[in-house]
Amino acid sequence: MQAQTPVEAASARVRRFTPAQRWVHRATATLMAVCVLTAGCLYLPFLAELVGRRALMATVHEWSGLLLPAPLLLGLASRALRADVTRLNRYGPHDRRWLRSALRRGSDRPAGKFNAGQKLYAAWLAGAVLVMAGTGLLMWFTHLAPLLWRTGATFVHDWLALALIVVIAGHVWRAYGDPEARRGMRTGTVDAAWARREHPLWEPEEEPERRVG
Template structure:
């Protein structure tokens, strides 16, 4: 009796029940940005929280790491622009579709059924988060540079720059904690960012307006 034919796939490809969500370039941008953000947050804590500053010491090293991780924070995104897939995702994040308004209404009325929350590759909450965090990083970079080179720009008020920088830092910390909380609540979303692939059933349930392209691997 002849053996049943099997579907050929390159070595390392997942089963057909998985779909490609993120390319390697996109995942590297996310990881590098997250690492730089973590260094920024930890060094800021070591600089501004008294007991932690005394425990860690080495203030000049903390200042150096904080300044340069902040300056380099936009770098992964700029390097990611080389990737066509990353640029396509930026366009998706920058477009607010009619179904995104439905998603926001469902969240406002606390409706949890997937049918009530239609989403493309990114839901409305993810789009709002991406836009907010991008703007916040630009403001943090600008105010940080003003504080660093204040001697070259004596007409500017250092106190104002410090106030905006510190206030926005607290806001970013709260938003990032919310982002991490949502990620820990969704193992499949974490798998997508870790491996690049997600379960087809999950994709159809949570992002049913998205038509994933899975015919060939992309870099």
């Protein structure tokens, strides 16, 4: 095999996400953004006065919340997405090392395709969405449960929504600080050097793509 030139080596890219995976991420992010924005219009007086049409905001909020799991469920038809879901649910000794190093702000952070922080974020988000959907249904269909249950559901829903906003803001902030990670989600490929540095235990299933220029 012919040796790569320095320019070719620097330009090597590897496939990280398929179109189906990126579609699921974008659709879920869009629905989550709609949920957060409409919730703001329902709970914050200055936004409620600015937007008005409270009934419409409530309807959009309810349906966008119910549809949140839909992109993932539809995306499970993709073998690549199913493989990533499996990766996100598997933890190994390297994940414990990653978490210890992250807590100590160290540089020894071994990771496969997803690091331990991303796995915890995905698990927490999935659980939070299910709880939000359940409590939201109790608040929406008032005949489903007695008043005491609905009061508890409202309390959990409101405080978990606040926690979701904080956690999602942290996710966005971390993504903003890593342009290559964002490029991977936008285009599907990442720089090979970045992959080796940030995810040294990850072995892409596909052959690297070579780009020059």
